Amino acid sequence: MSSQTQSGGHLTNDDAKRTAPGLRVDLRLIADKINAGTRVLDVGCGDGALLNYLATHKDVDGRGIELSQSGVNACVARGLAVIQGNADTDLSDYPSGAFDYVILSQTLQAVHQPHKVMSEMLRIGTRGIVSFPNFGYWRVRWDLLTHGRMPITETLNQAWYETPNIHMCTVKDFVLLCDDLGIAIEQSITVDHNGRPTPFQGSGFLANLLSEQGVFVLGNGI
Amino acid sequence: MVAKYVIGALDPSNNQSAMTDTNATDQNAQKSRDTDAGASDSLNAQEGKVTFGPDQPLPLDCGVELSPYTVAYATFGTLNEERSNVVLVCHALTGDQYVAGIHPTTGKPGWWPMMVGPGLPIDTDRYFVLCANVLGGCMGTTGPKESDPKTGKPYGLEFPVITIGDMVRAQARLLDHLGIEKVLCVTGGSMGGMQVLEWAASYPKRVVSAIPIAGAARHSAQNIAFHEVGRQAIMADPNWEGGSYLNTGNNPRAGLAVARMAAHVTYLSEQALHRKFGRSLQDREAVTYGFEADFQVESYLRHQGITFVDRFDANSYLYITRAMDYFDLAVDFDGSLASAFEGTETRFCVVSFTSDWLFPTSESRDVVHALNAFTAKVSFVEIDTDKGHDAFLLDEPEFFDTLRGFLGAAAKDQGIEGAQS
Numbered sequence: 053m054s055s056q057t058q059s060g061g062h063l064t065n066d067d068a069k070r071t072a073p074g075l076r077v078d079l080r081l082i083a084d085k086i087n088a089g090t091r092v093l094d095v096g097c098g099d100g101a102l103l104n105y106l107a108t109h110k111d112v113d114g115r116g117i118e119l120s121q122s123g124v125n126a127c128v129a130r131g132l133a134v135i136q137g138n139a140d141t142d143l144s145d146y147p148s149g150a151f152d153y154v155i156l157s158q159t160l161q162a163v164h165q166p167h168k169v170m171s172e173m174l175r176i177g178t179r180g181i182v183s184f185p186n187f188g189y190w191r192v193r194w195d196l197l198t199h200g201r202m203p204i205t206e207t208l209n210q211a212w213y214e215t216p217n218i219h220m221c222t223v224k225d226f227v228l229l230c231d232d233l234g235i236a237i238e239q240s241i242t243v244d245h246n247g248r249p250t251p252f253q254g255s256g257f258l259a260n261l262l263s264e265q266g267v268f269v270l271g272n273g274i
Numbered sequence: 275m276v277a278k279y280v281i282g283a284l285d286p287s288n289n290q291s292a293m294t295d296t297n298a299t300d301q302n303a304q305k306s307r308d309t310d311a312g313a314s315d316s317l318n319a320q321e322g323k324v325t326f327g328p329d330q331p332l333p334l335d336c337g338v339e340l341s342p343y344t345v346a347y348a349t350f351g352t353l354n355e356e357r358s359n360v361v362l363v364c365h366a367l368t369g370d371q372y373v374a375g376i377h378p379t380t381g382k383p384g385w386w387p388m389m390v391g392p393g394l395p396i397d398t399d400r401y402f403v404l405c406a407n408v409l410g411g412c413m414g415t416t417g418p419k420e421s422d423p424k425t426g427k428p429y430g431l432e433f434p435v436i437t438i439g440d441m442v443r444a445q446a447r448l449l450d451h452l453g454i455e456k457v458l459c460v461t462g463g464s465m466g467g468m469q470v471l472e473w474a475a476s477y478p479k480r481v482v483s484a485i486p487i488a489g490a491a492r493h494s495a496q497n498i499a500f501h502e503v504g505r506q507a508i509m510a511d512p513n514w515e516g517g518s519y520l521n522t523g524n525n526p527r528a529g530l531a532v533a534r535m536a537a538h539v540t541y542l543s544e545q546a547l548h549r550k551f552g553r554s555l556q557d558r559e560a561v562t563y564g565f566e567a568d569f570q571v572e573s574y575l576r577h578q579g580i581t582f583v584d585r586f587d588a589n590s591y592l593y594i595t596r597a598m599d600y601f602d603l604a605v606d607f608d609g610s611l612a613s614a615f616e617g618t619e620t621r622f623c624v625v626s627f628t629s630d631w632l633f634p635t636s637e638s639r640d641v642v643h644a645l646n647a648f649t650a651k652v653s654f655v656e657i658d659t660d661k662g663h664d665a666f667l668l669d670e671p672e673f674f675d676t677l678r679g680f681l682g683a684a685a686k687d688q689g690i691e692g693a694q695s
Contacts, residue, residue, distance in 0.1 A: 147649070
């Protein structure tokens with residue numbers, strides 16, 4: 053089964069800014085993909101910025117999982133239902149089809165078993181939305197090529213020995229993993245350094261080179 | 275306009291919502307409406323006592339119908355007109371209804387002075403805090419030291435064995451009596467946490483939000499073992515007299531003190547004991563080569579034991595520890611803890627502490643997993659502390675922030691806005 057990819061260029065960053073000011077760019081893009089009144093699980097929800105936005109503006113019934121105590125406390129203080137937990141181990145508790153969307157925003161690269169987390173995501177949720185930093189981005193490649201050292205960029209801003217990002221991948225890797233897992237890519241949005249959409253065409257060669265991060269809407273491929 | 279009832283000024287006759295036990299005898303001396311009572315007075319506990327007569331027996335899990343029985347309680351803050359700002363606090367094994375304010379027996383502050391009060395996380399300027407002495411207790415609610423109406427003598431071991439479920443049922447009767455249909459929040463630590471879970475499972479429609487703290491859905495083998503040590507210490511004291519010591523004016527002081535000392539160790543942690551005492555000696559330069567309390571930690575434990583005896587009944591200790599041992603919420607739901615919470619609309623905030631080895635985080639996680647099975651609205655925080663199980667009673671700013679935030683959000687959701695003036 054091959055992954056279906058579509059160009060996601062119909063949403064510009066300016067549109068997203070208008071719909072969700074103050075949110076991180078990938079969160080703005082994710083928020084725009086979520087229908088009002090749905091059930092959402094945000095895995096690695098940080099301080100709850102997205103869940104809070106969705107609850108306030110889209111009447112979403114949200115839940116969250118977050119590893120850090122400071123993040124969980126911030127969420128609970130906002131009245132969000134968030135548990136301190138781990139994407140690798142705690143998704144198995146949730147019943148199948150419990151959510152309309154399961155979100156992994158800048159989380160996938162920090163889990164121990166990304167492929168299993170992806171499968172769990174689409175067991176629990178009808179759709180998954182994943183955002184991640186693209187290791188195929190030309191600045192990352194350039195950095196590695198010229199300096200011979202692990203790149204440090206705006207989105208990958210910690211040294212290799214202290215970064216929580218243990219499973220970096222490129223947009224191309226991600227597309228291939230979806231293919232292997234039988235996951236359908238319903239929409240793909242790749243954005244450049246300035247948050248502008250990068251065209252995703254054919255094999256996605258250009259997107260893989262020019263985008264700093266990817267945001268993918270996934271389905272079960274059935 | 276907020277009706278300023280102060281309880282026992284919460285006179286059931288004022289209540290039109292027909293949940294009142296009209297035959298119950300409200301023994302509270304302070305029935306009058308006190309319109310002057312404001313926030314500044316709210317740390318003064320308003321005390322109440324309700325006796326449920328022979329026509330309202332309490333069916334116990336052991337099969338006995340307890341009658342008559344009395345529930346003693348204390349309240350803090352002001353009940354709003356809608357009766358929607360109630361925070362029910364469930365106390366732990368050796369706690370009582372004196373959550374805040376000054377304890378009438380010991381003259382010391384209540385057991386949760388940093389949590390409950392004006393401006394504190396459970397803000398008595400905003401919420402109406404209610405805490406009842408548990409069934410089987412010894413601070414006014416019916417327990418083994420009260421008179422058995424059949425004999426006119428203290429119950430002693432004639433008192434029926436009670437459970438966490440029975441405790442909660444008695445509290446529900448109290449709420450009925452007070453005309454309180456729903457509580458904004460039910461919370462408590464340790465055995466209080468067990469009661470919170472029982473409340474949420476047995477009366478889901480009456481509980482808007484629940485905060486079980488350092489609790490568990492069942493008592494572990496290790497904890498049953500520690501309780502058994504305590505009970506054996508009491509029963510080995512000749513002054514226990516088969517539980518009938520109150521008839522002869524005796525008191526198994528030594529046995530109860532040992533039980534408390536052993537239990538107290540389980541409430542702490544190795545790190546906390548080391549930090550507090552290390553191997554420091556008590557008022558001496560060198561060890562005495564004897565069995566006096568050479569070490570500060572010994573002196574501290576002895577003090578804990580001795581002071582406990584003055585305020586607690588030995589038979590109550592037996593009964594309440596037994597209630598905890600019997601607690602296993604899943605058993606009532608065909609062995610499935612998740613089933614206990616099926617379809618619940620209660621918002622949960624489960625709290626545990628990293629160094630708590632009596633009610634470890636794994637026990638709280640089991641509860642969270644069960645709640646997740648039905649995608650309940652659950653928050654879970656594990657507070658990083660080295661203070662052990664007792665951390666829930668101590669100064670833990672992250673813990674306070676969590677409760678303040680969660681409770682505030684639940685209140686806002688119910689349309690209960692900021693402090694009442």
